[in-house]
Amino acid sequence: MEQGILTRSAERPAASTNGLAMLAAGVLALIGGIASIVELATERWGPTMSWLPILCMIAAVFIACGFYMLQPNQAAAITLFGDYRGTDRKAGLRWVLPWLIRRQISVRSNNVISERIKVNDLRGNPIEMAAQVVWRVVDTAQALFDVDDYKAFVNVQIEAAVRTIGSRYPYDDYEHQEVTLRGNHDQVGAELRHELIARLVVAGISVDECGFTHLAYAQEIAGAMLRRQQAQAVVAARTTLVEGAVGMVELALAQLSAKNVVELDDERRAAMVSNLMVVLCGERDTQPVVNTGSLYQ
Secondary structure, three states: OOOOOOOOOOOOEOOOEEHHHHHHHHHHHHHHHHHHHHHHHOOOOOHHHOHHHHHHHHHHHHHHOOEEEEOOOEEEEEEEOOEEEEEEOOOEEEEOOOOOEEEEEEOOOEEEEOOOEEEEOOOOOEEEEEEEEEEEEOOHHHHHHOOOOHHHHHHHHHHHHHHHHHHHOOOOOOOOOOOOOOOOHHHHHHHHHHHHHHHHHHHOEEEEEEEEEEEEEOHHHHHHHHHHHHHHHHHHHHHHHHHHHHHHHHHHHHHHHHOOOOOOOHHHHHHHHHHHHHHHHOOOOOOOOOOOOOOOO
Protein backbone atom coordinates (compact mmCIF):
# COMPACT_ATOMS: atom_id res chain seq x y z
CA MET A 1 0.00 0.00 0.00
CA GLU A 2 1.33 3.42 -0.93
CA GLN A 3 1.72 5.94 1.86
CA GLY A 4 -1.27 8.27 2.26
CA ILE A 5 -3.81 5.99 0.52
CA LEU A 6 -6.72 4.74 2.63
CA THR A 7 -7.39 1.01 2.51
CA ARG A 8 -11.09 0.57 1.82
CA SER A 9 -12.83 -2.11 3.84
CA ALA A 10 -15.80 -4.14 2.63
CA GLU A 11 -18.25 -6.11 4.71
CA ARG A 12 -18.40 -9.88 4.26
CA PRO A 13 -20.16 -12.67 6.19
CA ALA A 14 -18.36 -14.10 9.20
CA ALA A 15 -17.92 -17.78 9.99
CA SER A 16 -20.14 -18.08 13.07
CA THR A 17 -22.26 -20.85 14.58
CA ASN A 18 -25.72 -21.11 16.08
CA GLY A 19 -25.28 -20.50 19.79
CA LEU A 20 -28.04 -22.90 20.86
CA ALA A 21 -26.25 -25.87 19.32
CA MET A 22 -23.00 -24.89 21.02
CA LEU A 23 -24.87 -24.32 24.28
CA ALA A 24 -26.13 -27.90 24.12
CA ALA A 25 -22.58 -29.12 23.48
CA GLY A 26 -21.30 -27.12 26.44
CA VAL A 27 -23.97 -28.52 28.74
CA LEU A 28 -23.11 -32.06 27.63
CA ALA A 29 -19.42 -31.40 28.31
CA LEU A 30 -20.26 -30.05 31.76
CA ILE A 31 -22.48 -33.03 32.56
CA GLY A 32 -19.78 -35.37 31.31
CA GLY A 33 -17.22 -33.71 33.55
CA ILE A 34 -19.45 -33.96 36.62
CA ALA A 35 -20.29 -37.58 35.86
CA SER A 36 -16.60 -38.40 35.44
CA ILE A 37 -15.79 -36.87 38.82
CA VAL A 38 -18.56 -38.92 40.43
CA GLU A 39 -17.31 -42.11 38.80
CA LEU A 40 -13.76 -41.45 39.93
CA ALA A 41 -14.92 -40.60 43.45
CA THR A 42 -16.82 -43.89 43.74
CA GLU A 43 -13.77 -45.73 42.35
CA ARG A 44 -15.77 -47.21 39.53
CA TRP A 45 -13.07 -45.92 37.20
CA GLY A 46 -9.44 -46.42 37.65
CA PRO A 47 -6.79 -43.66 37.91
CA THR A 48 -6.15 -43.94 34.20
CA MET A 49 -9.46 -42.09 33.54
CA SER A 50 -8.59 -39.08 35.72
CA TRP A 51 -7.88 -36.99 32.63
CA LEU A 52 -11.50 -37.21 31.40
CA PRO A 53 -13.15 -34.74 33.86
CA ILE A 54 -10.34 -32.26 33.25
CA LEU A 55 -10.87 -32.52 29.50
CA CYS A 56 -14.65 -32.10 29.87
CA MET A 57 -14.26 -29.01 32.06
CA ILE A 58 -11.76 -27.45 29.65
CA ALA A 59 -14.19 -28.09 26.78
CA ALA A 60 -17.08 -26.54 28.75
CA VAL A 61 -15.04 -23.40 29.57
CA PHE A 62 -13.81 -23.19 25.98
CA ILE A 63 -17.37 -23.29 24.65
CA ALA A 64 -18.64 -20.81 27.26
CA CYS A 65 -16.09 -18.18 26.22
CA GLY A 66 -17.37 -18.02 22.63
CA PHE A 67 -20.97 -16.94 23.21
CA TYR A 68 -22.43 -13.54 22.33
CA MET A 69 -25.92 -12.18 21.79
CA LEU A 70 -27.26 -10.15 18.85
CA GLN A 71 -30.58 -8.33 18.83
CA PRO A 72 -32.55 -7.63 15.62
CA ASN A 73 -30.83 -5.01 13.46
CA GLN A 74 -27.58 -5.49 15.32
CA ALA A 75 -24.32 -6.87 13.95
CA ALA A 76 -20.95 -8.03 15.25
CA ALA A 77 -17.67 -7.45 13.45
CA ILE A 78 -15.26 -10.34 14.03
CA THR A 79 -11.50 -9.69 14.17
CA LEU A 80 -8.44 -11.83 14.85
CA PHE A 81 -5.36 -9.96 16.06
CA GLY A 82 -6.64 -6.82 14.34
CA ASP A 83 -7.47 -8.58 11.06
CA TYR A 84 -11.10 -8.28 9.94
CA ARG A 85 -12.69 -11.71 9.58
CA GLY A 86 -16.28 -10.82 8.70
CA THR A 87 -19.58 -9.57 10.13
CA ASP A 88 -22.33 -11.61 11.74
CA ARG A 89 -25.84 -10.12 11.26
CA LYS A 90 -27.93 -13.10 12.47
CA ALA A 91 -29.98 -12.27 15.56
CA GLY A 92 -30.04 -14.52 18.62
CA LEU A 93 -27.44 -16.49 20.56
CA ARG A 94 -24.28 -16.86 18.45
CA TRP A 95 -20.89 -18.51 18.89
CA VAL A 96 -17.40 -18.08 17.46
CA LEU A 97 -13.98 -19.28 18.52
CA PRO A 98 -13.09 -17.66 21.85
CA TRP A 99 -9.92 -15.98 20.59
CA LEU A 100 -11.90 -14.01 18.00
CA ILE A 101 -12.84 -10.47 19.10
CA ARG A 102 -16.51 -9.47 18.65
CA ARG A 103 -17.29 -5.77 18.24
CA GLN A 104 -21.00 -5.08 18.17
CA ILE A 105 -22.50 -2.27 16.08
CA SER A 106 -26.09 -1.16 15.54
CA VAL A 107 -27.51 -1.10 12.02
CA ARG A 108 -30.77 0.53 13.11
CA SER A 109 -31.97 3.89 11.86
CA ASN A 110 -30.65 6.91 13.75
CA ASN A 111 -32.32 10.31 13.91
CA VAL A 112 -30.09 13.37 14.34
CA ILE A 113 -31.13 17.01 14.67
CA SER A 114 -28.13 19.24 14.12
CA GLU A 115 -27.39 22.38 16.08
CA ARG A 116 -28.32 25.74 14.63
CA ILE A 117 -25.44 27.13 12.63
CA LYS A 118 -24.94 30.50 10.99
CA VAL A 119 -24.38 30.46 7.22
CA ASN A 120 -24.12 33.15 4.56
CA ASP A 121 -26.56 32.45 1.73
CA LEU A 122 -25.85 33.03 -1.96
CA ARG A 123 -26.42 36.78 -1.57
CA GLY A 124 -24.25 37.07 1.50
CA ASN A 125 -27.09 37.40 4.01
CA PRO A 126 -26.39 35.65 7.34
CA ILE A 127 -29.01 33.00 8.08
CA GLU A 128 -29.51 30.34 10.74
CA MET A 129 -30.03 26.73 9.68
CA ALA A 130 -30.56 23.34 11.32
CA ALA A 131 -31.27 19.96 9.73
CA GLN A 132 -32.85 16.66 10.70
CA VAL A 133 -31.21 13.54 9.23
CA VAL A 134 -32.21 9.86 9.39
CA TRP A 135 -29.19 7.64 8.75
CA ARG A 136 -28.10 4.03 9.28
CA VAL A 137 -25.01 1.87 8.87
CA VAL A 138 -25.09 -0.30 5.74
CA ASP A 139 -21.45 -1.48 5.72
CA THR A 140 -20.18 -2.32 9.19
CA ALA A 141 -16.60 -2.82 8.05
CA GLN A 142 -16.37 0.68 6.60
CA ALA A 143 -18.07 2.24 9.63
CA LEU A 144 -15.68 0.59 12.09
CA PHE A 145 -12.40 0.49 10.21
CA ASP A 146 -12.44 3.30 7.61
CA VAL A 147 -13.26 6.19 9.97
CA ASP A 148 -12.13 6.75 13.55
CA ASP A 149 -15.57 7.47 15.10
CA TYR A 150 -18.43 7.05 12.66
CA LYS A 151 -21.02 8.83 14.84
CA ALA A 152 -18.84 11.91 15.27
CA PHE A 153 -18.03 11.71 11.56
CA VAL A 154 -21.75 11.84 10.73
CA ASN A 155 -22.31 14.94 12.89
CA VAL A 156 -19.40 16.80 11.32
CA GLN A 157 -20.47 15.92 7.78
CA ILE A 158 -24.07 17.01 8.47
CA GLU A 159 -22.84 20.44 9.51
CA ALA A 160 -20.55 20.68 6.47
CA ALA A 161 -23.36 19.65 4.09
CA VAL A 162 -25.79 22.17 5.61
CA ARG A 163 -23.21 24.93 5.16
CA THR A 164 -22.63 23.90 1.55
CA ILE A 165 -26.32 23.87 0.64
CA GLY A 166 -27.01 27.07 2.58
CA SER A 167 -24.36 29.00 0.67
CA ARG A 168 -25.52 27.60 -2.68
CA TYR A 169 -28.98 29.26 -2.75
CA PRO A 170 -30.54 32.54 -1.64
CA TYR A 171 -32.83 32.52 1.36
CA ASP A 172 -35.76 34.03 -0.54
CA ASP A 173 -36.70 35.54 -3.90
CA TYR A 174 -39.98 37.44 -4.23
CA GLU A 175 -39.77 37.40 -8.01
CA HIS A 176 -39.86 33.58 -7.94
CA GLN A 177 -37.15 33.31 -10.58
CA GLU A 178 -34.59 31.36 -8.54
CA VAL A 179 -34.48 28.23 -6.42
CA THR A 180 -34.54 29.40 -2.81
CA LEU A 181 -34.05 27.78 0.57
CA ARG A 182 -37.44 28.91 1.84
CA GLY A 183 -39.51 28.40 -1.28
CA ASN A 184 -38.17 25.06 -2.57
CA HIS A 185 -38.11 22.75 0.45
CA ASP A 186 -38.38 19.47 -1.46
CA GLN A 187 -35.72 20.30 -4.04
CA VAL A 188 -33.26 21.70 -1.52
CA GLY A 189 -33.91 18.80 0.88
CA ALA A 190 -33.24 16.27 -1.89
CA GLU A 191 -30.00 18.04 -2.76
CA LEU A 192 -28.98 18.00 0.90
CA ARG A 193 -29.58 14.24 0.96
CA HIS A 194 -27.45 13.68 -2.15
CA GLU A 195 -24.70 15.82 -0.63
CA LEU A 196 -24.77 13.79 2.59
CA ILE A 197 -24.77 10.45 0.76
CA ALA A 198 -21.67 11.50 -1.17
CA ARG A 199 -19.93 12.57 2.03
CA LEU A 200 -20.88 9.53 4.15
CA VAL A 201 -20.32 6.75 1.61
CA VAL A 202 -16.71 6.43 2.82
CA ALA A 203 -18.06 5.43 6.25
CA GLY A 204 -20.56 2.89 4.92
CA ILE A 205 -23.53 5.02 5.98
CA SER A 206 -26.76 5.62 4.05
CA VAL A 207 -29.10 8.60 4.45
CA ASP A 208 -32.78 7.66 4.31
CA GLU A 209 -34.35 11.07 4.94
CA CYS A 210 -33.34 14.63 5.68
CA GLY A 211 -34.76 18.13 5.79
CA PHE A 212 -34.42 21.50 7.46
CA THR A 213 -35.90 21.98 10.92
CA HIS A 214 -34.91 25.64 11.28
CA LEU A 215 -34.41 28.29 8.63
CA ALA A 216 -34.41 32.01 9.42
CA TYR A 217 -32.42 35.19 9.03
CA ALA A 218 -29.79 35.78 11.69
CA GLN A 219 -30.84 38.02 14.55
CA GLU A 220 -28.61 40.93 13.53
CA ILE A 221 -30.47 41.41 10.24
CA ALA A 222 -33.85 39.87 11.06
CA GLY A 223 -35.52 43.24 11.71
CA ALA A 224 -34.15 44.86 8.56
CA MET A 225 -35.04 41.87 6.39
CA LEU A 226 -38.54 41.80 7.87
CA ARG A 227 -39.08 45.41 6.87
CA ARG A 228 -37.69 44.62 3.44
CA GLN A 229 -40.05 41.67 3.08
CA GLN A 230 -42.98 43.83 4.14
CA ALA A 231 -42.01 46.54 1.64
CA GLN A 232 -41.63 44.01 -1.16
CA ALA A 233 -44.98 42.48 -0.26
CA VAL A 234 -46.65 45.91 -0.33
CA VAL A 235 -45.09 46.71 -3.71
CA ALA A 236 -46.17 43.35 -5.11
CA ALA A 237 -49.71 43.85 -3.81
CA ARG A 238 -49.89 47.39 -5.21
CA THR A 239 -48.62 46.19 -8.57
CA THR A 240 -51.30 43.52 -8.73
CA LEU A 241 -53.95 46.01 -7.64
CA VAL A 242 -52.96 48.58 -10.27
CA GLU A 243 -52.85 45.96 -13.02
CA GLY A 244 -56.33 44.81 -12.08
CA ALA A 245 -57.67 48.37 -11.85
CA VAL A 246 -56.30 49.29 -15.27
CA GLY A 247 -57.96 46.24 -16.77
CA MET A 248 -61.30 47.12 -15.16
CA VAL A 249 -61.10 50.74 -16.39
CA GLU A 250 -60.31 49.57 -19.92
CA LEU A 251 -63.24 47.16 -19.79
CA ALA A 252 -65.61 49.88 -18.51
CA LEU A 253 -64.62 52.37 -21.22
CA ALA A 254 -64.84 49.72 -23.92
CA GLN A 255 -68.32 48.64 -22.78
CA LEU A 256 -69.60 52.24 -22.63
CA SER A 257 -68.31 52.97 -26.12
CA ALA A 258 -69.54 49.69 -27.62
CA LYS A 259 -73.10 50.08 -26.27
CA ASN A 260 -73.29 53.84 -26.98
CA VAL A 261 -74.34 54.51 -23.40
CA VAL A 262 -72.69 57.92 -23.33
CA GLU A 263 -70.47 60.00 -25.57
CA LEU A 264 -67.16 60.75 -23.87
CA ASP A 265 -64.63 63.22 -25.17
CA ASP A 266 -60.99 63.05 -24.10
CA GLU A 267 -61.47 65.30 -21.08
CA ARG A 268 -64.47 63.34 -19.76
CA ARG A 269 -62.65 60.09 -20.47
CA ALA A 270 -59.62 61.30 -18.47
CA ALA A 271 -61.84 62.38 -15.57
CA MET A 272 -63.62 59.04 -15.55
CA VAL A 273 -60.33 57.16 -15.60
CA SER A 274 -59.04 59.26 -12.71
CA ASN A 275 -62.15 58.67 -10.62
CA LEU A 276 -62.21 54.94 -11.29
CA MET A 277 -58.51 54.55 -10.45
CA VAL A 278 -59.02 56.39 -7.16
CA VAL A 279 -61.98 54.19 -6.26
CA LEU A 280 -60.31 50.92 -7.26
CA CYS A 281 -56.84 51.62 -5.83
CA GLY A 282 -57.82 53.41 -2.64
CA GLU A 283 -57.26 51.71 0.71
CA ARG A 284 -60.44 53.12 2.28
CA ASP A 285 -64.06 53.01 1.19
CA THR A 286 -64.93 55.97 -1.06
CA GLN A 287 -67.71 58.43 -0.26
CA PRO A 288 -69.94 59.24 -3.26
CA VAL A 289 -70.24 62.91 -4.29
CA VAL A 290 -73.23 63.93 -6.41
CA ASN A 291 -72.38 66.48 -9.08
CA THR A 292 -75.55 68.54 -9.86
CA GLY A 293 -73.86 70.52 -12.57
CA SER A 294 -71.79 69.51 -15.56
CA LEU A 295 -68.15 68.69 -15.90
CA TYR A 296 -67.43 72.20 -17.15
CA GLN A 297 -69.30 74.10 -14.39
